[in-house]
Amino acid sequence: MIYFGTRASNIGNFDIPNSKCSYCEQSNTQRVSVFGKYAHIFWIPIFPIGKKAVAECMHCKRTIEQKEFDPELKKLYKENKGKAKRPFWHWLGLGLFGLLVAFTTIVGITSEKDPRSDLLTADEELMITNPTMESDSISYKIKQLFDNFATEEIDPSEFKYLTKISGDKALILVQIPKLRKVEKEGRTQALDIVKMITDNQQAFEGKDLYIGIKGFISMILIKTPTYEANSRLASTSELYEFYGQKPESQK
Ligand SMILES: [Zn+2]
Known part of the structure; x- marks a missing residue:
């Protein structure tokens, strides 16, 4: 059930000077109460929709609605109705909606x-468990080391590899699905093993290296010319630089 409609709240009360009650004929006895109407959905005010006023004679207690005001009272009410100010919450719904729009725009x-994240994801999908000397000689050599040094606990046969050289940069990706089983301090040995190979390859001479070692899901060890991390919160985006500058926004 959707519940919506209009409600009103009292937004001001004031005496109308120089007024006269049309019933008891006393002067200066009219007190006006102003109500601000607003649209609501489930009782949450959305936006204001007009005011209504009621006048009460403080002497004879007769109350009349705005449509019953005589011309003189109408005029006096108009002169004074600015005293009744709407509270901000009559705009609550519209305000929240505006904030939501602003927020989603900023987030957007x-x-x-970053389109480079797709490039990295694509390369991660190219990692294989059995690189050969012909297909990817560097990965092959890294794998040989891991096969010899990695403990059975983290099962080196499950590791995946990819290396790529592009211009003066090189990307080395290794996936060790059970990397999280290794204590944090021990994990950097995986980087050391990779570096044993990369330091001794002519193909890597003078190249900027972007090394990413991934656990089951995300990058854990990252080393680039400007960044190094050993953490489940390692910033994968640091590897994007391998693919060059972030392209200018299309917007
Ligand atoms: Zn009266």
Whole structure:
């Protein structure tokens, strides 16, 4: 059930000077109460929709609605109704909606997806468990070391590898699905093993290295010319630089 409609709340009360009660004929006895109407959905005010006023004679207690005001009282009410100010919450719904729009716009701008993340994901999918000397000689050599040094606990036969050279940069990806089983301090040995190979390959001479060692799901060990991390919160985006500068936004 959707419940919506209008409600009103009292937004001001004031005496009307120089007024006269049309019933008891006393002067200066009219007190006006102003109500601000607003649209609501489930009792949450959305936006204001007009005011209504009621006048009460403080002497004879007769109350009349705005449509019953005589011309003189109408005029005096108009002169004074600015004293009744709406509280901000009559705009609550519209305000929240505006905030939501602003917020999603800001999030949309700041979190616009870096297209290089797709490139990295594509390369991660190219990692294989059995690189050969012909297909990827560097990965092959890294694998040989891991096969000899990695403990059975983390099962080196499950590791996946990929190396790529592009211009003056090189990307080395290794996936060790059970990396999280290794204590944090021990994990850096995986980086050391990779570096034993990369330090001794002519193909890597003078190249900027982007090394990413992934656990079951995410990058845990990352080493680039400007960044090094050993953490489940390692910033994968640091590897994007291998693919060059972030392309200019299309917006
Ligand atoms: Zn009266």
